[in-house]
Amino acid sequence: MQLSIAFVFSSLLTLAVASPVERSVDTVRIPITKRGDFTAEDGTVDPQALRAHLTRRLINYQRGFAAYEQNTGKPHPLSSKELLSKRFAMPGLLRLQPVEEYMWRGSIHVGTPAQNFQVDFDTGSSDLFLPGQDCTTNCDGHSKYDPTKSSSAKDLHKTYSVSYGDGTEASGEQWTDIIIFAGYQVNGAVVGASSDYSGGLAPAQFGADGIMGMGFPEISRYNSESVVDKLLKPFASGNRIFAFRLDNDNPELTVGRLDKSLYEGDITYMPVTDEGFWQISMDTVSINGTSIAQNTPAIIDTGTTAVIGPTKDVAAFYAAIPGSKDASEEIGAGYYTIPCSSSPASNFTFGGRAFTMPGESLRGAPLGSDATRCAGNVVASDHQPFWIIGDRFLSNVFSVFDMGAKRVGFAALSDLSPDEDDDEAAAN
Structure with a gap:
């Protein structure tokens, strides 16, 4: 079911206006939507959508590691020959439904x-691409970017290609232009105008027009700063931040400052260990008193719905849940089920502080073949020596991405009703 949500981008009150960022006269209150929970029309789990999403995110990391090596001249510390190979292309998934529509998205100009677009906000990548005016294959129905109608557009005379393991691809030409995002104007940001979209990006499959990455330039396939990095660069170091509250009732993205109404207590910060992805160290994962995966790298990724971990760790995770079963035949490799009647809470510890992912976040939709078994939202991946922390965890915490201090922070969510959230937004 599609949800309409008030999505507030807050302005920085103490910003000294400087190029390349200027304050926009546009409203800072922007509606966003997020679709679906990988369920079929009958309410059971959609195995194809789950498998496609896993494949796409793994290929995203494969391409990110390749871009990191190309941009820095050295391999990423978490990359491996197996991960950089094409084994994750999974030819059997080429016809499956892509699922970027499950990501958080909102408006940019x-x-x-100004030309208006809906984009997915993805901390697991760094580039912005949109359908170009000349794109007709799978682009009709999307809003199209036409640089020839923008007096601020400049052709970089560079091409790009973005591809994923399920066959989804976009390619085109790189331009620089003005981007208005979060109430700020960013001059000279790089945007890809796609001349080709594959079927996975067609409007029926992909709810947004494009993707806006929010990572570091080291993983950019354009070898360029992300829009948010370029936006925040002139800010004072303590304000070079953006933060997400991703619960379904009160989702919000704040840029340039922290909205203290959205969280309570202290924020626990962890340093970014390798710039590129938002990569930090995770102390441990535990469930039902069993500790798993001590002192392991973790990448914080709003573009991934599930939590994805190494095969051995995830097997130990589910071994600690009574009644859990391997679901590789029913769903796909790496998936497990748990009893639909159970709600085991798991803890993810960062910076010495445990944050809980409750049972309802771990438990997905029931199988069509057995309504007593529900898909688990912690998924295993071979040849992956790190964890990817996606929305199933992030929806339970307030997450801060600090580009100035190169750190990620987590805090407890405050208790907001929709009416209170609207009042706070209007007051700010």
Whole structure:
């Protein structure tokens, strides 16, 4: 079911206006939507959507590691020959439904005069691409970016290609232009105008127009700063931040400052260990008193719905849950089920502080073949020596991405009703 949500981008009150960032006169209150929970029309789990999402995110990391090596001249510390191979292409998944529509998205404005677009906000990548005006294959129905109608657009005379393991691809030409995002104007940001979208990015499959990455330039396939990095660079170091509250009732993205109404207590910060992805060290994962995966790398990724971990760790995770079963035949490799009647809470510890992922976040939809078994939202991946921490965990915490201090922070969510959230937003 599609949800309409008030999505507030807050302005920085103490910003000294400087190029390449200027304060926009546009509203800072922007509606966003997020679709679906990988369920079929009958309410059971959609195995194809789950498998496709896992494949796409793993290929995203494969491409990110390759871009990191190309941009820095050295391999990423978490990459491996197996991960960089094409084994994750999974030819059997080429016809499966892609699932970027499950990501968080909202509005940005590009060019002069402004052209309006919906984009997915993805901390697991760094580039912005949109359908270009000349794109007709799978682009009709999307809003299209036409740089020839923007007086601020400049052609970089560079091409790009973005591809994923399920066959989804976009390719086109790189431009620089004005981007208005979160109430701020960013001059000279790189945007890809796609001349080709594959079927996975067609409007029926992909709810947004494009993707806006929010990672570091080291993983950019354009070898460029992300829009948010370029936006925040002139800010004072303590304000070079953006933060997400991703619960379904009160989702919000704040840029340039922290909205203290959205969280309570202290924020626990962890340093980014390798710039590129938002990569930090995770102390441990535990469930039902069993500790798993001590002192392991973790990448914080709003573009991934599930939590994905190494095969051995995830097997130990489910071994600690009574009644859990391997679901590789029913769903796909790496998936497990838990009893639908159970709600085992798990703890993810960062910076010495445990944050809980409750049972309802771990428990997905029931199998079509057995309504007593529900898909688990912690998924295993071979040849992956790190964890990917996606929305199933992030929806339970307030998450801060600090580009100035190169750190990630987590805090407990405050208790907000929708009416209170609206009042706070209006007051700010």
